[in-house]
Amino acid sequence: MTKRRTWTYFLPYGLWLALFVIAPVALIIYQSFFDLGHHFTLSNYSTYFQSATYLKMTANSVWYAFLITLFTGLISYPTAYFIHQLKHRQFWLLLVILPTWINILLKAYAFIGIFSQAGLANQFLTFIGIGPQQILFTNASFIFVATYIQIPFMILPIYNALDDLNPAFINASRDLGASNWQTFRHVIFPLTLPGVKAGIQAVFIPSLSLFMLTRLIGGNKVITLGTAIEEHFLTTMNWGMGSTIGVILIVAMIVVMLLTGDQKREGGTPR
Amino acid sequence: MTQPIITLRNVTKRYGTHTILKNINLTLESGKFYTLLGPSGCGKTTILRAIAGFMTISEGDVLFAGKRINEVPANKRNVNTVFQDYALFPHMTVAENVAFGLTLKKVAKDEIAQRVAKALQLVQLADYGDRAISALSGGQQQRIAIARAIVMEPKVLLLDEPLSALDAKLRRQMQYELRDLQQRLGITFLFVTHDQEEALAMSDEIFVMNQGEVLQSGSPVDIYDEPINHFVADFIGESNILPAKMIADFQVAFGGHQFECADAGIPDNEPVEVVIRPEDLTLTTRDQAKLTVTIDTQLFRGDYYEIAATDNLGNAWLIHSVNPAEDGETIGITFRPQDLHVMRFGEKEAEFDARLETYEELEGDNVDET
């Protein structure tokens, strides 16, 4: 292929990289240095780091994302593990994926109904004698719904890791005298850790930014980084501050990626 | 007579309607090198898995030192396995891999260190303890897999085609080392392979398998010289297999002639097959020949010529000769009576052994006289 032809092929993709990947990231960083009056300033950052509200909001957001990721992981690992042992596992896996095809807002909307004053959840609580509670617009309901939405995204990478695991490793472990639990602890879990890490990546970062859930389910009681950004951009029109929080979110994202990135030096299974 | 260490009694394994093992009976004694030999899919690895405990058998018993162990899980059996793809844990170092089983058993730390060092030394990788598995070559991984198994001091070591991933030269070297290791440790090795050369070179006893059955068992020499049927003859070594007819005891006819042979106990005029190994055929002049053949092609194999020829009845012949022949030449071949081996159709191993016994005694008498 001639050099020029190659370039024409690359052009649309290259333009996309420049305009929609590099430029927006650069712009959000650039914007974070401007205040409401369009003056270049560091005040957004100084406000952020000096304001107890912002710092507390960030800490809260990280804490909630951590809880969501933790619960998702605790539920998803056994699910992936058990599905992997099933006979028609491809089919069951498809059933895990199917809910992700339902628009996330519809699922959130369903929970508005389920958690409402006279909803299914409260009917159940009344039935077992606890009596109706305020469920909607609480932190717990936000965590519950977020976990619900994220579960498939955690199950998939863990399942794939289990599927990639050479069954000979399990046999070898049993052969060397390991019980089921020992085999799990020393062989299966460490070797499927990359799947767990991929799951954490897929769950933790979006959990920092789920603003529609905080609005619909959390009733604005939970403010995540995502909610704050949305509010600054679309409600208070303080794009500078919104961008600053965006930069914080990007930094958080990079930190998570570095913490959960696959360590190449461990070797892994040779291809 | 020593107590057999492993016995399989009427072992059958089915998956749905598919039978993978058909009524297997075999006995392994302490301290010997056994080989399960057969084409892929013949069930040899399934036998290994049954002994290791990785699967449950449908019928029959697996005995370990006389005790039935069908229900004993793999982690409680005193056998260890060297896996085909080694199955070394990639998240552990070499030493951690070798120490894995001992750590689980809660053996004292310094004893573990000592035994791991000894095992690594035994496979000549004493200095490799700290390395990552991915940093090892195929041959080194192979040795670590062996070290990881023998450090557990099993009574029986199961080896599932452990050399198949190595190149030819390394494979030959490992054959010597494995044989040597088995003799030094004095434990039973059960080695699975589809490579007949490997089996012949290393084993005390070979079980030849096909389609879920053990067709023949015996020493490499017995199996090579006296294959029980067409399959075994063809699978092990190169051979000329010809349709023939038993005329009488020690007389067999094929290729339009009648020859003296070393087999007996077969009803007269029964159709049989005759095996002659290519290296037992000697080229000669036509007047001294037992048969005459026309040379088709020949290949130089280094230490011999492999000659393809056809006799006047259209049978193809394979001859190994130190000297070359000429393409298109009609030439004589000759052989000794004991180079012929007669095989009956559908004869089972027990019948074969019984028949052999009847006339080998006779033969023995003959030998005494000469």
Place this chain on the structure above:
Amino acid sequence: MKRRFANIYLIIVFAILYAPIIFLIAYSFSQGDTMTNFHGFTWRHYQTLFSDTRMLAIVANTLLIALLSALIATLIGTLGALSITRTTKRVTRESLLTLNNVLMVSPDVIIGASFLIFFTMLKIPLGFSTVLMSHIAFEIPIVVLMVLPRLREMSASLLDAAQDLGATTRQLLTHVIIPFISPGIFAGFFMALTYSLDDFAVTFFVTGNGFSTLSVEIYSRARQGINLEINALSGVMFLFSLLLVGGYYWIQQASQKRRQRKREVVS
């Protein structure tokens, strides 16, 4: 015993996974106006939905955006994947891949906010065009990621063989490369389609006032409370998803079988 525990666990997880969806659809047939007590069967909410011209226009918009953006993204993404595999320097390839993945891992709000800044700076009015561009933008990387593995599977000797048999560069592309990577292209198009249909946050940022997609519409209606017309919409969309999943599954199975058959022929 252990098996029993596993089965019970799975039953509970799947029950939780599907309960909200079933709940949602069940109430789309309820005669009441709330999602509390089932008041008997009716098609009423579906009738309302299908006579709601505003909603129907939004559905049409959503589908148009999804199809158009997925098509364009597939084209650009495939060209991108081709250029990435053609790079000879490892460093270049790695950096291209990293850049490619930026939009994959970025949170939706960041993408939405940064695109909003971008469009505003260029003074592009918010509406159909900005939504379309944004969708194309965040769909391209997934197409690249779906096509790349197929390109990697394609051995160099295959290309050499085709060239050896006299194929020109153009023939190489149209007769060898494109057919070989077509399962990846299909999968990429499909994923792009679902990404577009599923997106809420990015669209929400760049949509402006006049233009709306389903997600945005559901969001604004859901904020106003329960409206069983949305339940009816869920029923329709669930059916649509089932068809899409079924179609995707079928294509995958078919291509797998075809590949298997090819392999049998080869061996």
